[in-house]
Amino acid sequence: MKTSLILTVIGPDKPGLVELLSTTLAAHRANWQQSSMSRLAGQFAGILIASADSARVASLLKALDELSDKGLSVSVVTEVDTPPEAAPQHPDQALTLELIGHDKPGIIRDISRALAGYSISVDELTTEVVSGSMSAEQLFKAQASLRVPDGTDLDDLQESLEAIASDLMVDLTLN
Numbered sequence: 001m002k003t004s005l006i007l008t009v010i011g012p013d014k015p016g017l018v019e020l021l022s023t024t025l026a027a028h029r030a031n032w033q034q035s036s037m038s039r040l041a042g043q044f045a046g047i048l049i050a051s052a053d054s055a056r057v058a059s060l061l062k063a064l065d066e067l068s069d070k071g072l073s074v075s076v077v078t079e080v081d082t083p084p085e086a087a088p089q090h091p092d093q094a095l096t097l098e099l100i101g102h103d104k105p106g107i108i109r110d111i112s113r114a115l116a117g118y119s120i121s122v123d124e125l126t127t128e129v130v131s132g133s134m135s136a137e138q139l140f141k142a143q144a145s146l147r148v149p150d151g152t153d154l155d156d157l158q159e160s161l162e163a164i165a166s167d168l169m170v171d172l173t174l175n
Contacts, residue, residue: 001054004079005030006047007064009037011072013044020070025050028060036124044072092121092147097161101170103129103140110164111142111172118157121147140170 011017018037025032030052037046052060057078064074099111108127115122124145132139148157158174165172 002051003054003057005050005052005057005060006077006079007050008045008047008075009072010043010045013039013042014071017044017072020067020072021048021074024063024067025052025060028052028056028063030056030060092149093152094123095146095148096175097142097144097146098173098175099142099165099170100139101165101168103138104168107140107168107170108142110168111161114160114164115146118152118160119149120152120157123147 007021009017009021022032030050033049033051035046035048037044037048039045061076061078064076067074097111099107101107108125112122122144125142126144127140127142129138129140131137148154154174161172161174
């Protein structure tokens, strides 16, 4: 039986961290399946999904814990694989949200609150603060991949997000 492992990793950025992690997984015959990793403020951080034979999980968890001696902190959630659920009768719609505006606290809070009100899931979120090209002001940029439940009134969603964008003084595009 296979066990899914959801790993979060963080450590001071330096060459070889992905190799260290992948070598540890491979040594325990774990399969690296999906990941998202990046360098943030001098730290290397990421999340990944791997699978391993259930009989090998205990030794793999021990080996992953020992990576902290090499500067990489790994947190693991394990879940026994279950058969995939039947596809929903009305699949979700995929949308992309793009936002840019002057940086200020609360932008993600306000947008995510509105999305949650429509039962919209965020599949992926990327944000950054950059210098404006025409000024020295800091601009906040965000891009999100969203899953919108079938039947959601997209015009109502658009109006709601535009009202929030106007209050925040940011430009927001929903595709």
